[in-house]
Amino acid sequence: MTNPMIELLSEKGTLLADGATGTNLFNMGLMSGDAPELWNTEEPHKIKALYSGAVEAGSDLFLTNSFGANAARLKLHDAEKRVHELARVSAEIARDVADTAGRRVIVAGSVGPTGEIMEPVGTLRHSLAVEMFHEAADGLKSGGADIGWLETISAPEEYRAAAEGFALAGLDWAGTMSFDTAGRTMMGLTSADMVKMVGDLGDQAPLAFGANCGTGASDLLRTVLGFATQSPDRPVIAKGNAGIPKYVDGHIHYDGTPELMADYAVMARACGATIIGGCCGTQPEHLRQMREALDTRTMTEPPSLEEIADRLGAFSSQSDGTGEGAAPARRSARRRRAAS
Template sequence: MSTKLQSLLETQAWVLADGALGTNLFSMGLKQGDPPETWNTAHPEKIISLHKAMIEAGADIILTNSFGGTRNRLKLHPGLEDQCFAINKRAAELAHQAIKESGKESVVVAGSMGPTGDLYEPIGPLSIAEGAKAFAEQAQGLAAGGADVLWLETLSSLEEIQAAIQGAETTELPFVVTVSFDSNGKTMMGLSPTEFADWVRGLSKKPIAFGANCGSGTPDLAASLLAIGKQNQPDILVAKSNAGIPQYKDGEFVFSGTPEHMARYAVLMRDMGAKIIGGCCGTSPEHLKAMRDALERSPKGETPSLETIVAELGSLNLAKADKASRESRRGRRA
């Protein structure tokens, strides 16, 4: 089965995924604490306009406004959980509408699926089967709305990844898995990039692509990708870093990365072997445009070493960004 994403991957040297939804929606008036998914019905025109801005900036893949769209997460807001299927279906429909209006029919709609917010047994209350059920409902809504691929992101434990994959597999859609390594080079649940990569490579039905997203800044994301990719495997790797480090200021998260910084990051990720490159929290259409321009302008270079990454992007942030990053993710995609 050749999907829309597969044909992009076969015909392009690199594929640009989009930037943040949450951060940009806050700048468009979304209130801290309000679920971004409610805007799928309350302000569909704003969601469409943000998608169109990302497409205009050069995104080949756009992620739907459904990151927090599992029933478990929606139930924090009375009345929303029973709209789970509809919210996710609508999210995919709005992305398609934006593509139609922009006239770039090759753009891929990726159905975003983020953590349920609950931890898994034995540490937390959720069994893998319960997690899978929650993800399945979301996946089916996204599929009904026409998502081309399911995008399982910001995950942090093998149990959570298994649940998300099982949920995704209740549809016919291919899926992508990305993990957030934001705690001293590991996920907050202690999963390392190599453990994650080895586990994925052992799956009978593998994701179409896998890698890292969000996290503690571009140098750290680069380091985790270096660890994931070093085994010289033909994997399709994803790099979707935050635009710098989240810092909590005056009631909101702000990100330190400039468009120029994200442009350097994008080129280094490409040279390192990432095939799908994008931004996570803090990445605006302006950042994305700078990334696309830089990728188009600069010929492919040698695989950078960790020393080159640090020289170009700055030193590893590791623990210093832990707390802010965790708070940012635990709340909402910021």
């Protein structure tokens, strides 16, 4: 059977994913240091509002509030025995929102990193990591998620362990990594390395792969261009931050405007991504303009690095991590629109 996400992607050509989870929950009153996943049972109406905000803004796909639903992270909140429950409930609330949307919307079960360093660099064993990912994936599947969604991964060992966990749960999945260290992941992978790794996973490979979070929309698009040069055989995901984080009055604020994110969405599609959303800082107002831009604007050729920097802001590093191509400095000229 074809996965619902792939069916909808085949029908529409491009899918708009959702925006931030943390940013929007903090706006609802979540305090720094609290576990967002506990709100699935303590504040379910707020989690429903989070999901509904994305759907009402036009998202075709949204992620569940389960990023930190694994034993290692929840142990910090004395909730390590509630992984399956909290993952399941996050998906059940999402299923209800999707099923009453009046159109087809995909529920993607968010799975984040364990927060531990895997062997041989760290102490987390492969078998234990697989067990943690399997527990989360099984909970998400029980709650009705259409697909698992691995995100913000840095280490290839952890990506492979998650692939095995999803396979054990019998849940199709998509998976992104964060290229936030001079064009590489924190553990040193380049965009080309990721394409090869995904291809080597065989029957356990994700249905789609890509990049999320990182240091800003410009860097993320450069990574997507790197994927494209490898001619990947599966859909590419782009889920970039809404600008660059800055401290304002003691809180983190992302400076990306809805107009900037609309330009980013159109450019991401031109770079080769077909599943496009936002990460940190991306709110419903950003998504609404991204939806409109994807529906009404075109860009027929991939943008150059200079064009990306001119419209979305300077790159954080001179290289994309592969040693090819230097990023241009920030332009003083007024930012142009990605398409008319």
